[in-house]
């Protein structure tokens with residue numbers, strides 16, 4: 001394989017047509033997408049409208065049904081699609097959300113159809129535009145794959161591993177792959193898109209063709225997941241709200257929490273999470289005991305009523321990691337999408353949505369430029385911009401803003417020296433953090449508790465969390481109102497559950513049965 | 517022009533001086549002793565002149581060089597507060613003081 005060779009004829013193509021035809025004035029354009037997870041499948045579907053040929057290279061085999069698969073270890077764990085991602089997915093593949101719902105996925109409004117015990121207290125049921133779609137990752141992928149790849153415009157090579165790039169630091173000309181363990185072969189491409197996920201080797205592949213280093217930032221989370229599926233009791237299976245028990249605020253303690261979401265086929269998926277020292281166990285007893293030890297027993301109570309289906313699955317690679325491909329001088333003809341570029345702590349439930357938003361952006365960029373030099377110039381920056389919000393949110397988890405200090409010093413009567421008056425505003429990224437004073441703590445607590453009951457603040461909060469608006473959408477006059485008015489009382493656990501009639505009725509029955 | 521504390525500001529006296537929260541920017545500020553003193557005078561008097569007058573009387577006495585310096589410093593501080601949207605300039609006839617406090 002030699003750099004810059006347009007087409008070497010070394011491709012083993014299956015049904016793919018391989019080269020330029022002398023009858024055509026322009027060579028056939030070919031895009032190759034590496035990795036057939038959600039980001040890769042969506043990118044391939046988008047590219048199918050712009051390249052003559054699109055090849056999707058997937059190292060794994062897709063399961064025949066809506067099941068987890070080896071190449072996607074996270075597919076054993078809860079995957080909810082937040083509103084921003086659901087909208088993007090429907091814009092890319094119209095009708096997908098309806099198809100998911102028709103196949104048993106559940107839509108839950110946030111916080112209207114959810115029982116959420118945040119660090120600040122229980123949320124009231126408030127109607128907002130924010131929501132999530134809950135189903136197994138297997139079902140989501142299957143529905144999306146059918147709609148994205150079903151038309152036959154994308155050639156899918158399963159059991160095929162991407163090994164590296166071909167070309168040089170100025171231009172990627174193709175990719176080296178190995179099909180079902182066969183010797184490497186080279187596939188010519190006008191555009192190679194890396195979508196191989198968290199474990200992508202793109203920086204190494206780029207180094208292999210002489211391109212420069214890729215800046216990488218990792219922010220550890222220390223978070224471990226443990227997940228199990230349950231067959232839910234029939235009457236409660238689909239009537240359940242989305243349940244989220246967040247860690248409390250106790251300092252110096254591991255942050256431990258749980259979620260329980262309804263998924264298709266009358267099942268629930270329970271994920272327990274804990275940071276270092278408080279990791280959820282994966283043995284039967286330990287898993288149950290962990291759920292029982294949380295700030296509220298509701299998840300443990302529901303687990304006790306349901307039938308476990310299969311093993312408890314662990315997951316630990318939850319680091320926030322971003323590779324700044326957009327800052328490097330990338331060779332033309334190469335782009336990176338999905339987790340391969342920006343992978344955030346899964347607790348935020350953003351990865352799939354960012355993949356869909358990225359694919360939408362890819363579609364816009366392709367519509368504007370087609371596949372060619374003008375596309376390559378700004379493509380990676382455009383894709384990175386779609387992940388920016390999620391990345392920022394993930395790494396600023398505590399959301400604390402640096403306190404600005406305003407200082408005034410004027411001439412002291414006793415002293416001879418007159419000091420310059422200073423009105424300085426320390427702030428921004430370089431300002432030293434200091435402990436918040438009592439006033440700041442009170443304001444933060446008041447605001448955090450106000451969003452539990454203020455429809456406007458909850459809408460802004462969940463709008464940001466679900467990627468349907470940014471934080472400038474927060475209604476600032478509502479902030480002033482809640483800070484100067486009388487605070488709403490916090491709900492007790494019983495009151496919070498009482499907002500969900502089916503759940504409350506079930507708990508009453510359970511209590512009655514237990515007390516005889 | 518009169519001065520008034522912005523309606524977007526919630527503020528409180530604390531042991532360390534005055535602490536402010538700007539509800540529109542989400543920024544917190546804390547004022548040192550002197551800054552707090554200026555702030556209180558703006559809140560109570562709502563005009564530049566009495567603020568300048570009281571501060572230079574207290575700090576400079578009859579030292580006119582010091583007095584000029586103080587006026588410059590106070591102007592600078594108030595200017596920074598205006599820039600950050602913490603204090604507003606309003607036409608003299610408008611009510612000059614509006615206090616928001618935590619209930």
Ligand SMILES: Cc1cc2nc3c(=O)[nH]c(=O)nc-3n(C[C@H](O)[C@H](O)[C@H](O)COP(=O)(O)OP(=O)(O)OC[C@H]3O[C@@H](n4cnc5c(N)ncnc54)[C@H](O)[C@@H]3O)c2cc1C
Nearest residue numbers: 035037038039059071079080162197338339346349351352
């Ligand atoms: C525990 C956990 C929970 C999560 N929960 C949520 C959630 O609730 N909501 C949400 O939106 N996101 C969630 N995410 C994130 C989500 O899984 C990803 O963001 C999403 O899968 C999109 O990733 P991707 O397509 O970029 O990569 P992946 O989904 O990881 O896909 C990469 C694909 O590339 C293939 N591959 C890898 N290497 C090669 C190679 N060399 N050659 C060929 N193929 C290769 C793999 O087999 C795989 O199919 C979660 C993640 C984790 C880890």
